[in-house]
Amino acid sequence: MNNLTVIKIGGNVIDNPDALTRFLTAFASLPGDTILIHGGGKIATQVAEKLGVQTTMVDGRRITDQAMLDVVTMVYGGLVNKQIVAKLQALDSNAIGLTGADANIILAEKRPVKEVDYGFVGDIVAVDSGRLQSFMRQELTPVIAPLTHDEMGNMLNTNADTMASAIAVDLSHHNAVTLVYCFEKKGVLSDPADDDSAIRELTPALYAEYKAAGVISKGMIPKLDNAFNALQNGVERVIICHADELAMAVQEGAGTTLRLATNQQES
Amino acid sequence: MNNLTVIKIGGNVIDNPDALTRFLTAFASLPGDTILIHGGGKIATQVAEKLGVQTTMVDGRRITDQAMLDVVTMVYGGLVNKQIVAKLQALDSNAIGLTGADANIILAEKRPVKEVDYGFVGDIVAVDSGRLQSFMRQELTPVIAPLTHDEMGNMLNTNADTMASAIAVDLSHHNAVTLVYCFEKKGVLSDPADDDSAIRELTPALYAEYKAAGVISKGMIPKLDNAFNALQNGVERVIICHADELAMAVQEGAGTTLRLATNQQES
Numbered sequence: 001m002n003n004l005t006v007i008k009i010g011g012n013v014i015d016n017p018d019a020l021t022r023f024l025t026a027f028a029s030l031p032g033d034t035i036l037i038h039g040g041g042k043i044a045t046q047v048a049e050k051l052g053v054q055t056t057m058v059d060g061r062r063i064t065d066q067a068m069l070d071v072v073t074m075v076y077g078g079l080v081n082k083q084i085v086a087k088l089q090a091l092d093s094n095a096i097g098l099t100g101a102d103a104n105i106i107l108a109e110k111r112p113v114k115e116v117d118y119g120f121v122g123d124i125v126a127v128d129s130g131r132l133q134s135f136m137r138q139e140l141t142p143v144i145a146p147l148t149h150d151e152m153g154n155m156l157n158t159n160a161d162t163m164a165s166a167i168a169v170d171l172s173h174h175n176a177v178t179l180v181y182c183f184e185k186k187g188v189l190s191d192p193a194d195d196d197s198a199i200r201e202l203t204p205a206l207y208a209e210y211k212a213a214g215v216i217s218k219g220m221i222p223k224l225d226n227a228f229n230a231l232q233n234g235v236e237r238v239i240i241c242h243a244d245e246l247a248m249a250v251q252e253g254a255g256t257t258l259r260l261a262t263n264q265q266e267s
Numbered sequence: 268m269n270n271l272t273v274i275k276i277g278g279n280v281i282d283n284p285d286a287l288t289r290f291l292t293a294f295a296s297l298p299g300d301t302i303l304i305h306g307g308g309k310i311a312t313q314v315a316e317k318l319g320v321q322t323t324m325v326d327g328r329r330i331t332d333q334a335m336l337d338v339v340t341m342v343y344g345g346l347v348n349k350q351i352v353a354k355l356q357a358l359d360s361n362a363i364g365l366t367g368a369d370a371n372i373i374l375a376e377k378r379p380v381k382e383v384d385y386g387f388v389g390d391i392v393a394v395d396s397g398r399l400q401s402f403m404r405q406e407l408t409p410v411i412a413p414l415t416h417d418e419m420g421n422m423l424n425t426n427a428d429t430m431a432s433a434i435a436v437d438l439s440h441h442n443a444v445t446l447v448y449c450f451e452k453k454g455v456l457s458d459p460a461d462d463d464s465a466i467r468e469l470t471p472a473l474y475a476e477y478k479a480a481g482v483i484s485k486g487m488i489p490k491l492d493n494a495f496n497a498l499q500n501g502v503e504r505v506i507i508c509h510a511d512e513l514a515m516a517v518q519e520g521a522g523t524t525l526r527l528a529t530n531q532q533e534s
Contacts, residue, residue: 050318070346078345079337082414082422086368090420096370101353103363103407140370153357155349
């Protein structure tokens with residue numbers, strides 16, 4: 001099987017030009033096929049504010065009305081995506097910026113309204129992994145913004161963590177996929193107050209223990225649920241690491257590696 | 268030779284959602300391979316104003332400082348490009364939105380500072396027509412925003428008319444290319460006050476006469492210079508027409524067709 005690394009880079013790194021350049025330099029040097037999925041960062045909120053568009057968050061998710069959809073389409077699909085693509089081109093990586101609408105690579109449907117009306121938010125229906133593989137065979141590196149479409153003419157705002165997981169799972173049918181979540185911490189911390197307390201290896205059992213003890217909480221829970229879901233559906237490895245430690249983490253020398261069972265149990 | 272139609276759609280059509288939908292419906296129904304290049308419209312100026320970024324024009328060209336570059340990257344590369352792509356997907360056209368940076372399809376260099384410092388404006392250095400053809404062989408329809416890059420990590424603002432002409436010329440080495448400029452007039456007018464006075468056929472000799480008489484002036488001159496330049500460099504046909512008359516114009520039943528010589532002289 002072909003080795004493929006799907007990497008999600010978070011908003012806090014995108015907001016910091018020096019950190020982003022360091023990360024992209026490491027990303028461009030990774031061996032094998034790679035796909036980058038980026039978040040949006042605070043820029044969308046800042047642009048929205050200046051444009052007089054109010055930001056409403058429910059449980060960490062952005063409510064996306066028509067005006068906010070225009071803002072995220074501009075900022076994620078335009079500013080952030082193209083800045084990353086231009087920087088990767090300068091690093092000799094032949095990047096191609098995409099949203100789910102481009103070449104119809106990720107089809108979604110507008111989230112049904114239940115307790116909360118999230119607005120123009122997309123739940124992923126289908127990933128065209130054949131098309132993504134074809135781009136990589138053409139020596140292109142997909143750089144994907146957290147936007148999808150509904151095939152009825154509308155763009156939809158989509159969570160980048162979920163998107164990375166869905167892409168990794170779909171590609172795992174024909175590739176040995178490593179999924180890496182890069183952010184501003186050194187991994188999943190066993191002590192949220194200690195930045196150097198990254199858990200080296202996390203299994204579902206250990207995750208349940210940390211959750212019960214309240215050590216893992218808030219934003220890490222949906223991220224880890226996404227990550228374990230990917231492992232259960234065919235992804236070989238999931239790594240959560242600091243953006244500055246990407247190269248080391250892929251070699252399992254940094255960050256938190258998620259496994260369905262410990263190495264001992266496997267052997 | 269393969270028949271290929273390169274179409275540029277102007278900003279005034281993009282600013283009008285109904286006109287844009289009519290145009291895209293006609294575009295999606297054209298036979299053969301097609302490439303769409305879009306302008307930016309007034310949205311960039313409106314967004315810039317709200318963001319407190321001042322718009323300065325010299326001879327109809329936008330001065331692009333860093334803040335304005337961010338605005339056009341957002342608006343052209345994000346909002347306008349993705350709205351068009353999503354609408355084309357709904358019309359069963361498998362569109363892929365691109366800037367010059369994506370897959371390195373259009374490399375440019377920052378315009379040297381002479382009398383005017385245009386800022387981050389790109390003059391086209393190379394078009395990768397092989398890549399564009401490869402996308403079309405994969406049944407993708409390129410939708411190109413008027414942005415390029417300098418291979419040093421910077422996006423550059425680039426005039427959409429010039430871009431359409433450069434792409435058409437480069438593709439004409441291996442295709443029979445028709446280049447169509449769609450805008451809000453019915454062609455090149457022999458009487459600027461009469462919207463129904465479109466000149467049916469324009470040769471360089473006739474163009475020179477109209478220019479000398481002051482009938483053709485202002486913004487039409489760089490557009491027509493671009494257009495005749497394309498004809499002199501391998502493009503088979505150039506048509507200038509109303510966005511609502513695209514289908515008819517391609518069959519030479521509407522708009523102004525540019526030729527290097529009249530049909531009579533040719534035969």
